[in-house]
Amino acid sequence: MRRLLSIVAVGAIGATVSLSGQSGMATPPVTPEKATVVGDIQILPVRNNVYMLVGPAGNSVVQTGDEGVLVVDTMSAAAAERLVTAIRTLSPAPILQIVSTHADADHVGGNVIVRKAGAYVNSGNTRDGGGASILGYENTLNRMSAEGSPYAKEAWPTESFFVAQKDLFFNGDAVQVLHQPKAHSDGDVIVQFRRADVLATGDIFTPDRFPVIELAQGGSINGLLDGLNRILALAVPAFNEEGGTMVVPGHGRLSDESDVSDYRDMVTIVRDRVLDMVKKKATLDQVKAAKLTLDYDGVYGRPEYTGDMFIEAVYKSLAPAPAAATPAGGRR
Numbered sequence: 317m318r319r320l321l322s323i324v325a326v327g328a329i330g331a332t333v334s335l336s337g338q339s340g341m342a343t344p345p346v347t348p349e350k351a352t353v354v355g356d357i358q359i360l361p362v363r364n365n366v367y368m369l370v371g372p373a374g375n376s377v378v379q380t381g382d383e384g385v386l387v388v389d390t391m392s393a394a395a396a397e398r399l400v401t402a403i404r405t406l407s408p409a410p411i412l413q414i415v416s417t418h419a420d421a422d423h424v425g426g427n428v429i430v431r432k433a434g435a436y437v438n439s440g441n442t443r444d445g446g447g448a449s450i451l452g453y454e455n456t457l458n459r460m461s462a463e464g465s466p467y468a469k470e471a472w473p474t475e476s477f478f479v480a481q482k483d484l485f486f487n488g489d490a491v492q493v494l495h496q497p498k499a500h501s502d503g504d505v506i507v508q509f510r511r512a513d514v515l516a517t518g519d520i521f522t523p524d525r526f527p528v529i530e531l532a533q534g535g536s537i538n539g540l541l542d543g544l545n546r547i548l549a550l551a552v553p554a555f556n557e558e559g560g561t562m563v564v565p566g567h568g569r570l571s572d573e574s575d576v577s578d579y580r581d582m583v584t585i586v587r588d589r590v591l592d593m594v595k596k597k598a599t600l601d602q603v604k605a606a607k608l609t610l611d612y613d614g615v616y617g618r619p620e621y622t623g624d625m626f627i628e629a630v631y632k633s634l635a636p637a638p639a640a641a642t643p644a645g646g647r648r
Contacts, residue, residue, distance in 0.1 A: 324421045345360065354402040357395070360570060363511040365487060368564045369402055371395045371423040377516040377564050378403055379509060383488025386449075387430055388421040388507050388516040389566070396426025397600070400433045410434055413486060415493055416452040416473060417518025418503045419459040424452075427471035428513025449648050453495050454478040455503035459533065496520060499543035500527065501536035506543070508550060516564045517547055523579050525595035526609070526626035537633040544580040548573060549621060582612055590630045600631050 351358045351370075353522060356369040372395055377388040382442040385407050391399050398620035403411065411434030416424045434448025452460075452473035460467045460598075475548075477493070484491040490510040497504075500519040507516040519528060529535040551561035551573035563571040591609040598606075609623030617623050 322441070322550050324604055327435040328451060331421065352405070354638060355398045357398050357402045359402055359406065362512070362514050362564065362570065364489075366509050366512040367406060368640050369399065374567055375564055377507070377514070378406060379487055379489065379491070379512075380409065381407070381489075382599065383487050384409045385434075386413040386415070386484075386486050387411060387414045388564075388631055389416060389417055389518065390426030390430040391512040392422045393425035393429065396429035399426055400430055401431075403433075410573070411448045414450045415485070415505070415507055416450060416456055417505050417507065417516065417566065418501050419456045419463060420451045420501075420530075421454075421466070422518065423518065424456075424460065424467070424471060428468055428613060450474050450494060451482065451484075451504050452476055453503045455501070467507075475644045478509050489546035494546075494618055496537030496539070496543040496546060498534055498536045500535050500540060504543065506547065506550070512562075513552075513560070514564065515547060515550060517543075517566060520544065521547060521563065521565045521571070521576055522567045523565055523571055523575055525618050525621055526612075526623060527579065528621060529626075531629060532564040535633075537630045538585075541580065541583055541587065544576060544583060547576050548580060551576060564589075585636070586612070586626070588631055590627060591634055594631065594634050600628060600635075603627060 319340060353359070356372050358372070360368040362368050364491045365380045367378045367380070369378055372389045373392045374389065379386040385403060387403070390396055411430060414427060414431060414434075416427065431447035431450060433468060439618055447470070450471075450473045454476045457473045457476040459465065460472045461469075476629055477495075480495055482493040484493065489512055492508040492510065494506045494508060495504070495507055504518055504520055506518070506520065522528070527540055529537055529540060551563060553573040554560035556638060557570055557574045558575075561573060563573070563576055565571060591605050592604055593606065604624050604627055608627055613623045
């Protein structure tokens, strides 16, 4: 009998190992079958009281609990009302805190609507009538409040920070907001839910497309790679490099450490290919003609953001700036 039980136990372990090692398996314990749909927004339970909400133009992360609701990124203005409706299926508690990972419209466009759906919690802040607090890095506030900005004052962060890390404690979890310099932009943050072991990365990590580097907003290819490597340093995989820390990207599927590692490798390879041609003084047209993303275009290329567009951003990030012209007949 003991021998029979041992054989059964070994067989069960072998079956588990075989299933866990299958290529393309969904990251446990979350699968698309566990998602619910509210309008055009999918809700995936990630872990504990943290959820991933997938909208038509980007992702949000929602943490619920007795203290209220925390929202990381509010999607676009067009999707914000539906985002609030989806949040209300998770919790009737007031939305108290919003965190903006950066200043792009598909991540902060819904700030006004989601904020007004929250509670007035900061009685000292009367500049815009209250609502949920909004936290963002200082450069995000500066960009959103700059002259000519398309954002209303109600959408701006009500609280900003300029240090490397801002700590919150919300619904029984330590929430760390970590600034990542010069990545997708100069205002990016990664949000870490420590007890739930979930990371919200904004557009530093977008596994369904080539990374967008906002050069005009202080982004850079090397800063982006630093951000991906930081995510890998924070994430801890479970068995067979699957599961463990859950990573919610700004766009694309729910991921884990292995997904981020594959993406980081792709970005590194493309960066190095472009850098090699830059060192040989190749022009942008020559670099594009070399088709350096050809082996990745089928996975990450999109009509609105092609491999050529990614190559151009990488090239401009790496190529030395042109020397200033010397005034005619004189010294600089």
